[in-house]
Amino acid sequence: MHTFTFVTPGKVLCGAGAASDGRLAAEARLLGKKPLLVCGKSLETSGMLARILATLPEAQVHLGVPPEPSLTDCAVAQAAAHGCDSVIAIGGGSVLDVAKAAALPGSVYDYFDGKLTVPEQALDALPILAMPTTAGTGSEATWVGVYTDKRGTTPKKASIRGGAMLPRTVILDATLSVSCPPHVTAYSGMDAFVQAIEAFVSRGANPFTDPLALQAAFDIAEWLPAAFRDGESLEARERMLIASYCAGMALNTARLGLVHGIAHPVGARTGAAHGLLCALLLPPVIRFNLGADLDRYSDIAIGLGAPREDLAAFAEKWLDDFSIPRHLSDLGLQRSDFDAIIAETLVSGSTKANPRTVHESDVRDVLEACW
Ligand SMILES: [Fe+2]
Known part of the structure; x- marks a missing residue:
């Protein structure tokens, strides 16, 4: 027996060139007459913003x-967004998250503070x-926005979520991510x-999120x-956009795990x-979770062509392949931050969804493994 909720955006349109060939404008006009277009500066410098506005001159731009x-x-x-009746978000995760907040009727501080x-x-x-424009956060598929609260002495990263933040329409255009x-x-x-x-190994995984994840x-x-x-490569870019959208659809209701539980407080500080x-x-979180002998990692390992016990090594190899730093100590983090990071990790919704119950010493072990 299952008890779960599953929601996704109402429409997804995939097609190279859709941003500037009139398809974006047509979809935008189904949602409103005066859209606020939220985007990053790179959209302007690449010339894409001008091409979009040529098809959608009524848009008001927030850059x-x-x-x-x-x-x-x-x-x-x-x-x-004052005076606008819809929001168009074109960008990476940060742009999409800010655009979702721009669509809300009340003070963003009040949502953040509960x-x-x-x-x-x-x-x-x-x-x-x-x-x-990036294949990553999957924010286009979710009702979640992640923000950093800089009001206190220590920045705090947390999410705001709810049905009204779920995009009605998503357009996947690989030409936007080639740059x-x-x-x-x-x-x-x-x-x-x-x-x-x-999302696949989460406690919140359900029969709809499993195949997507x-x-x-x-x-x-x-x-x-x-x-x-x-x-x-437009093909590689499009496949990545589709995959990250699928991961976003999965995580929206399956939730995440200990990696995200730790990444947010570390990201806020560094x-x-x-x-x-x-x-x-x-890698260290996979090693921790494998200690609980979770069957689901076998399904992942089979698909990736890696022995189950080598999944962490598989993930570690990518750090080298993509020149990703291996040590938290190289990112400006201090050991004196550990206690506060651990406290924030343990109360995070992501950590609570982790398949293996997480204790203080477990978070410390992961931090030490990456130090
Ligand atoms: Fe993430």
């Missing part, structure tokens, strides 16, 4: 979302159209790989090296790229 966005970045985007609950009905917020540099391709691709693995992991293993080597941290933390 320049930084990596690991803060609540203030969200509040600024919310103000920019004083307000995100409406479950999409009708209570601005409708969102999401186009990812993504190799290191960003690797980091974001590893985030998607970790999300697929964590497993296929995403296999497809990323097959196509991420190609996208890393040859960024111009500013290190989220996908880099996920890649670095994956």
